[in-house]
Amino acid sequence: MKNLTKFLSDVRVELSRVEWPTFNDFVGATIVVLSIVAIFAVFFGVVDKILSIVAQYIFSLGK
Numbered sequence: 001m002k003n004l005t006k007f008l009s010d011v012r013v014e015l016s017r018v019e020w021p022t023f024n025d026f027v028g029a030t031i032v033v034l035s036i037v038a039i040f041a042v043f044f045g046v047v048d049k050i051l052s053i054v055a056q057y058i059f060s061l062g063k
Helices: 004-015 023-061
Strands: none
Touching: none
C-alpha cells in the first residue's frame, strides 16, 4: 500500500510539471488531425473505387 501511495504522489508531482497546451493549441492540433484524416479517407476511398473497377474489368474478361 505504501508503494501505491508513493506512486500516486509521484504521478501528481509529474503532472504538475507538465506544460499543458492552451485551448487554441488544442483546437489547432485537432483541426490539423481531422483534416489529415479526411484527406486520407478520400484518398483511400478513391483508390479503393479505382481498384474495384479494375478488378471488375479483369474478372469480366473471363466470361
